[in-house]
Amino acid sequence: MTQSPRQKRHEKSQQVILDVAAKLIVENGYENLSLREVARQADYSPAALYEYFKSKEDILFVLSEQIGDQMLVLMNEVPASLPPLERIVQLGQVYIRFAVSNPSKFQLMNSLPSKRKSLDEPVSANSPYKLVLNAVSAAIKSGDIKRPKGIHAEEITYSLWALIHGASMLRLTNLRDFQADFEKIDQVAIKTFLKGLE
Amino acid sequence: MTQSPRQKRHEKSQQVILDVAAKLIVENGYENLSLREVARQADYSPAALYEYFKSKEDILFVLSEQIGDQMLVLMNEVPASLPPLERIVQLGQVYIRFAVSNPSKFQLMNSLPSKRKSLDEPVSANSPYKLVLNAVSAAIKSGDIKRPKGIHAEEITYSLWALIHGASMLRLTNLRDFQADFEKIDQVAIKTFLKGLE
DNA sequence: TGTACATCAGTGAACGCGCGTTCACTGATGTAC
DNA sequence: TGTACATCAGTGAACGCGCGTTCACTGATGTAC
Numbered sequence: 001m002t003q004s005p006r007q008k009r010h011e012k013s014q015q016v017i018l019d020v021a022a023k024l025i026v027e028n029g030y031e032n033l034s035l036r037e038v039a040r041q042a043d044y045s046p047a048a049l050y051e052y053f054k055s056k057e058d059i060l061f062v063l064s065e066q067i068g069d070q071m072l073v074l075m076n077e078v079p080a081s082l083p084p085l086e087r088i089v090q091l092g093q094v095y096i097r098f099a100v101s102n103p104s105k106f107q108l109m110n111s112l113p114s115k116r117k118s119l120d121e122p123v124s125a126n127s128p129y130k131l132v133l134n135a136v137s138a139a140i141k142s143g144d145i146k147r148p149k150g151i152h153a154e155e156i157t158y159s160l161w162a163l164i165h166g167a168s169m170l171r172l173t174n175l176r177d178f179q180a181d182f183e184k185i186d187q188v189a190i191k192t193f194l195k196g197l198e
Numbered sequence: 199m200t201q202s203p204r205q206k207r208h209e210k211s212q213q214v215i216l217d218v219a220a221k222l223i224v225e226n227g228y229e230n231l232s233l234r235e236v237a238r239q240a241d242y243s244p245a246a247l248y249e250y251f252k253s254k255e256d257i258l259f260v261l262s263e264q265i266g267d268q269m270l271v272l273m274n275e276v277p278a279s280l281p282p283l284e285r286i287v288q289l290g291q292v293y294i295r296f297a298v299s300n301p302s303k304f305q306l307m308n309s310l311p312s313k314r315k316s317l318d319e320p321v322s323a324n325s326p327y328k329l330v331l332n333a334v335s336a337a338i339k340s341g342d343i344k345r346p347k348g349i350h351a352e353e354i355t356y357s358l359w360a361l362i363h364g365a366s367m368l369r370l371t372n373l374r375d376f377q378a379d380f381e382k383i384d385q386v387a388i389k390t391f392l393k394g395l396e
Numbered sequence: 397t398g399t400a401c402a403t404c405a406g407t408g409a410a411c412g413c414g415c416g417t418t419c420a421c422t423g424a425t426g427t428a429c
Numbered sequence: 430t431g432t433a434c435a436t437c438a439g440t441g442a443a444c445g446c447g448c449g450t451t452c453a454c455t456g457a458t459g460t461a462c
Contacts, residue, residue, distance in 0.1 A: 166364025189357035196394030
């Protein structure tokens with residue numbers, strides 16, 4: 001598995017292009033990403049990018065995966081040792097904070113449909129969703145929350161996700177310039193939802 | 199306040215343009231709306247549109263207001279006579295259903311920031327938000343839900359909004375092709391949240 | 397160690413496209429007397 | 430009722446722009462003997 005010098009340089013250039021693209025997305029939003037501008041700032045000709053990626057879509061796809069990883073790193077910083085409910089609340093808050101601090105990245109990350117198409121398919125490991133799902137399952141096992149009839153850990157996780165995702169999206173669109181103590185309100189909202197599960 | 203024939207024709211043409219634009223947005227999403235295509239389908243030259251609207255942005259703004267009105271009509275169909283909690287649940291479901299059936303309209307409606315910038319400013323009358331706020335206030339008054347300390351009707355309404363908005367957005371992005379009984383799950387989610395308020 | 401050659405990274409120019417907006421204009425419609 | 434004229438609705442052509450992608454190519458790098 002050792003790499004030739006050429007392979008190394010190739011990967012390095014790939015990452016340079018991705019970094020420039022990521023920077024431009026942060027500045028202008030992913031819908032406005034221009035390959036010509038990426039080339040300009042990475043000191044390549046527009047044509048050179050096609051040495052490293054087969055299309056613009058390809059670049060966006062790779063980036064969105066990297067952004068998912070960034071989110072995961074942050075969520076992993078929430079101590080697993082916390083009481084189950086407290087842990088879930090904090091995971092939600094990290095999610096929202098990431099969205100608000102990185103609007104463009106967050107939107108790109110969510111623009112691509114998940115590969116999983118139904119509950120029957122396996123949950124992809126090492127994803128933010130999986131992390132929350134585990135936390136919810138733990139809270140069920142410890143008895144901190146109970147499942148409504150016919151509802152399983154996945155459905156609860158999805159609902160929580162909807163709540164924090166909605167809070168995030170509203171902050172980036174409708175409530176872009178709205179002033180309020182969202183940290184507090186969102187925290188109460190998550191706690192309220194969990195309380196509804198006894 | 200009577201209108202000259204010229205004014206009437208003017209308004210009629212305006213609405214024709216808006217209708218074509220709305221149709222194209224439904225087909226292609228509002229980000230991809232092309233004035234030239236609007237002109238083509240409305241049988242005008244591109245230049246003619248500027249007789250009726252001063253810019254593309256202007257057209258999108260007017261459309262997004264009309265879409266808000268459409269949402270409001272649907273939500274008003276939920277009987278005011280329903281038990282308070284049941285009414286809130288149904289309002290949420292109508293919201294989500296509208297989003298899922300009209301993805302492009304829904305996204306346009308939410309792309310523009312609200313004019314209200316803080317809780318101190320008055321809530322705009324005749325908006326979907328106001329409708330839910332009233333329903334929540336009624337549920338508080340009737341004792342069906344209680345306010346956590348420091349939390350008022352507006353914060354509860356916002357949290358509910360986040361929940362149903364998140365459910366909507368996930369259906370349009372990440373979970374675009376995901377198969378599940380979302381009607382049921384979303385209903386339980388809203389009920390769970392309300393249950394958390396006792 | 398030198399050399400011949402294949403591979404590779406990268407370029408410049410072009411293709412073909414669509415966009416929002418402006419401008420000078422014309423022919424039709426409506427108004428005032 | 431007819432006419433002169435102002436206003437209006439609408440046009441065609443252009444401005445100036447940026448885009449993703451492809452193609453034939455060149456000079457540099459690495460490899461094999």
